[in-house]
Amino acid sequence: MSVSALRTRPHRPGKAPRPQRRAGRRSFAPLWLLTPAGLVLLFVTVAPIVFLVFTSFTDYDQRTLYTGAYNAVGLGQYVQILSDPAFWASLVRTVLFTAAMVIGSVLIGAGVSHLMTRLGVVLRYAVTIVLIFAWGMPNVASSLVWKWLFQPGYGVVNWLITQLHVFGDFTNTDWSNSPGLAYTSIWMLVVWQAVPFIALTLYAAETQIPLEVKEAVRLDGGSEWTVYRVVTMEYLRPTLLLVTMLSIIWDFNVFNQIWLVSQGGPDGATSTLGVFTYITAFVGHDIGTGSAIAVIAALILMALSALYIRNLVRSGEDL
Amino acid sequence: MTTPLPTGVPVEADLPTVTTTRAPAVEASGRTRPRRRRRPVRWISSSIAIVFCVVWIFPVYWMVNTAFKPRSEAMTSTPLFLPAHPTVENFVTAFTRADFLVYLRNSSIVVVGAVVLSLVLGILASAALSRFRFRGRRTILVVILLVQMLPGTALLIPQFLIFTQTGLIGSYFGLILAYVAAVLPFSIWVMRGFFLAIPMEVEEAARIDGASTWQVLTKVLFPLVMPGVIATSVFAFIAAWNDYIVAYTFMQDQSHYTLPVWLASFTTQTTGTDFTGQMAASVLFALPVVVFFMIIQRNLVSGMSAGAVKG
Numbered sequence: 001m002s003v004s005a006l007r008t009r010p011h012r013p014g015k016a017p018r019p020q021r022r023a024g025r026r027s028f029a030p031l032w033l034l035t036p037a038g039l040v041l042l043f044v045t046v047a048p049i050v051f052l053v054f055t056s057f058t059d060y061d062q063r064t065l066y067t068g069a070y071n072a073v074g075l076g077q078y079v080q081i082l083s084d085p086a087f088w089a090s091l092v093r094t095v096l097f098t099a100a101m102v103i104g105s106v107l108i109g110a111g112v113s114h115l116m117t118r119l120g121v122v123l124r125y126a127v128t129i130v131l132i133f134a135w136g137m138p139n140v141a142s143s144l145v146w147k148w149l150f151q152p153g154y155g156v157v158n159w160l161i162t163q164l165h166v167f168g169d170f171t172n173t174d175w176s177n178s179p180g181l182a183y184t185s186i187w188m189l190v191v192w193q194a195v196p197f198i199a200l201t202l203y204a205a206e207t208q209i210p211l212e213v214k215e216a217v218r219l220d221g222g223s224e225w226t227v228y229r230v231v232t233m234e235y236l237r238p239t240l241l242l243v244t245m246l247s248i249i250w251d252f253n254v255f256n257q258i259w260l261v262s263q264g265g266p267d268g269a270t271s272t273l274g275v276f277t278y279i280t281a282f283v284g285h286d287i288g289t290g291s292a293i294a295v296i297a298a299l300i301l302m303a304l305s306a307l308y309i310r311n312l313v314r315s316g317e318d319l
Numbered sequence: 320m321t322t323p324l325p326t327g328v329p330v331e332a333d334l335p336t337v338t339t340t341r342a343p344a345v346e347a348s349g350r351t352r353p354r355r356r357r358r359p360v361r362w363i364s365s366s367i368a369i370v371f372c373v374v375w376i377f378p379v380y381w382m383v384n385t386a387f388k389p390r391s392e393a394m395t396s397t398p399l400f401l402p403a404h405p406t407v408e409n410f411v412t413a414f415t416r417a418d419f420l421v422y423l424r425n426s427s428i429v430v431v432g433a434v435v436l437s438l439v440l441g442i443l444a445s446a447a448l449s450r451f452r453f454r455g456r457r458t459i460l461v462v463i464l465l466v467q468m469l470p471g472t473a474l475l476i477p478q479f480l481i482f483t484q485t486g487l488i489g490s491y492f493g494l495i496l497a498y499v500a501a502v503l504p505f506s507i508w509v510m511r512g513f514f515l516a517i518p519m520e521v522e523e524a525a526r527i528d529g530a531s532t533w534q535v536l537t538k539v540l541f542p543l544v545m546p547g548v549i550a551t552s553v554f555a556f557i558a559a560w561n562d563y564i565v566a567y568t569f570m571q572d573q574s575h576y577t578l579p580v581w582l583a584s585f586t587t588q589t590t591g592t593d594f595t596g597q598m599a600a601s602v603l604f605a606l607p608v609v610v611f612f613m614i615i616q617r618n619l620v621s622g623m624s625a626g627a628v629k630g
Contacts, residue, residue, distance in 0.1 A: 029532045033447035034459075037440040037503060044500035045466055048477035055477065065483050112371065118364040128616075130372045133379050136612030138561040140579040141601040145382045148594050156381055156398045171396070192378065200616075253470050256563050260583055277472040282479075282568060291476055298473040305468035309461060 052298075056291035064287070077292040086268070087276070087293065094252065094272040097183065101251040104191040106244055109198025110236075114228065116203045128200070135196035143260035146189045150175040176262040179269035186270065189257050194250070198243045205239040206232060238315055245308040252301060273297045386410070386599040393595045409599035419600060421574065422581040428491050429566075429577060430559040433498035437555050438548060440499075441506035446536055448507065449514035450522065460511075463504045471564060474500060479568060494569055494577075498559045505558075506551050513547025514540065553615050557608055578604050 057074060064070045081087045112131070116124050137145075149157045152174045161170040175181040209232060217227045233240075255274040258264060264271035264279060271279065277297060281290025385393050386409055388402040413419040448456060478497055479488065487493030517540060525539045563579040570576055576584070582604055585597040 027451075027532055030447040030451040030453045030456075033443045033451075033536075037444035037507065040436075040440055040496075040499060041466075041503060044478065044496050045474065045504075048474055048481060048500075049469075051481060052473060052477040055480065060480070065480070115364055115368055115371070118361065119368050120361075120365070123365055123368045126372055127368055130376045132612050132616055133609060134375050136609035137379065137605050138557075138579065138608050140561065140563045140582055141382070141605045142378065144582060144585070144597055144601055145378050147592075148385065148598065149378060149381060151594070153396070154394050154398075154594075159396075159398050192375065195375075249468050255471055259564065274470055274472055277470075277476075278564070281472070281476050287476060287480065290472070294470065294473040294476055297470045301468055301470055302465060305465055308468070309464050312464075 052291050053295060055288055056295045058288050060288040060291065062285035062287070070288075073288070077289050078296075081289065081292055081296070090268075090271055090273055090276040093270075094274075097187075097270075097272060098248060098251045098254075100183075100187055101190045101194065101254070102244060102247045104187065105194035105198055105247055105251075106240070108191065109195045109243070110202055110240070112195060112199035113202035113206055114232070116199070117206055131196035131199055134192055135200075137193065139193060139256045140260065142189060142193060143257050146185060146257075146261055147176075150185050177266050179266060182262045182266065182270050186257055186261050189261065190251065190254055194247060198247065201243050202236060202239060205236055209235045241311060242308075242315065245304070245311060249301060249304055249308065252304065382598050382601055382605075385595055386602045388595055390593070390595050409595045410603070412596055413600050413603065417596065417600070418581075419603065422576055422578045425491070425575060426560065426578040429494045429498060430556060432491065432495035433502055433559045434552050434555045436495065436499050437502045437506045438552055441503055441510055441551070442541065442544070442548060445507045445510035445514055446540060449511045450540065460508075463507055467504045467508070475565060475568060478565075482569065488569055489572055489575060491575070494566060497565050497569065498562065501562070501565075502555045502558050506555055509551045509554060510544065510547050513544045513550075517543050550615055553611050557611060560608060 056077060057072060058070045059073050059077075060070050112127065116127055119127065149155055152158065152172045155175075158170045158173055161167055173181065175185045214227050214231050217231055222230065253274060254272070255278070258270055258272060258275050259278070262270045264275040268276075273293070274297070277290050277293045280293060281287050284290075384400070384402065387405045387407070388399065389404055389406050389408065392399050392402055392404065448460060474497075478500070482488040482493045482497075487496065521539060521543070522535055525535050530538065561579065562577075563583060566577040566580045567583070570580060573584075582597065582600055585592055585600070
């Protein structure tokens, strides 16, 4: 990295930096300020990523950890993965499940945010507190609570559903034993925890909308729905786009909840890409193949993240 | 909501009311039409909000409810919505028999280590990335954001291999380094935002008085950015405190487990899951995080968009 010390003005809107150079002064400050973090990240992040790409081209396995022996297999593992129906099933599953979680949490989040604008102080405060509780729960704790809520025989949700007398007797239903039910319960878990961030972010944006604009539409005889569609949606669009993109990235990465609630089961039915990678590398000890899947997953996420970053820059974040 | 409104705009929808079932006390004369139309909406909104609160708080309520039940009251075919004989026995058991304190100590070691290391490294790096312009700066920033978005397993697999070969696996220090990898990028990103908010004039004034770069940093910028450091440390704390999979993969020796790994291992015990004990331990584990969320809730939204606390 070059170190022509050019001091900056914070939050400069334009792209091309025209730095104010202090006459005759060159500083190495950025270099030594960045070095400690750079060295540590080199060891814990950069080197591992390079090593991951390397192992994805080898038949690295558990034995290699002790003997150091491995063979280069070139693209062999990629060919094998891309022709493995289990991989494609897992990828499709991940995409569909991510879509379901993102749609669910964004829709409910937008609804709650709009709801909050129409509440009195007390109820709005209550909703905020409830949201923070759901948000603040560590996902390990919430996953364990979920298993308890949906426990066959004693789970309170099973009991409540049985009381409805609509779906029949759920008392002894084992949610992690049927693909549909396992997905349903994990979906509820992820959406439950994702809604607070989305709702509070959108609410913060929604309170910034000038009331005059809404009132103008009302005076023109627009219904509340028209006001929401024409005014609110228009103002919320950038924020909505941002939270949707973040949700896609996060939900694509959901791991703990699936791992703790269903372990990817029954019979691999909830094994999304993250779980599939983990099982291949650490349960099946096929580290080489696991690495190759991780590389593919990382590439997909990089593409999604690139879209997100481009959007962040467009929305005025000064890089 | 308390911002002064321009005249001519009906404000009753945003006026604070103590009871939601009663119409606002303030009469805005001449604006009865929009108000009459909106009053039923307020009723409906309030009802939906109450239902939402009940549904959304239910899992937390159920966790706390179970934690205070004797085991016999938790395992009933008709659930008890309040413990008939509330007890703190489950919490006492966690502390005395289940070695909660051992795992709390393990968690504290790695979390404090990771947070301190990330903050020290992060404050220097974010100063460089915010107060100076140099070639490669944009590239570094984009790389930091991209790394933040990597799937967990992409780092976990190679870190596991490298740490096994360097003998770091299973050690607190190895886990601290793994957490730094997860936490440092967003710490830099979040603290950079706080640095950017400091006006250039503050720095210039110090320079005119003859301060060196190091003095400008330590005497002027670092003190000003302290609130940001505190907010960032909370994010870092939460991320490290909540991690399950890295600790689960790296710490094979049970005496080195962190709290989340120990919590989850309740389920795999042969005697069947001790749900009351597990819920009591979950309450203890979740408590500091929920308290932190309450404290920093205003900063949460901006920090999250940098990918701070992963869902």
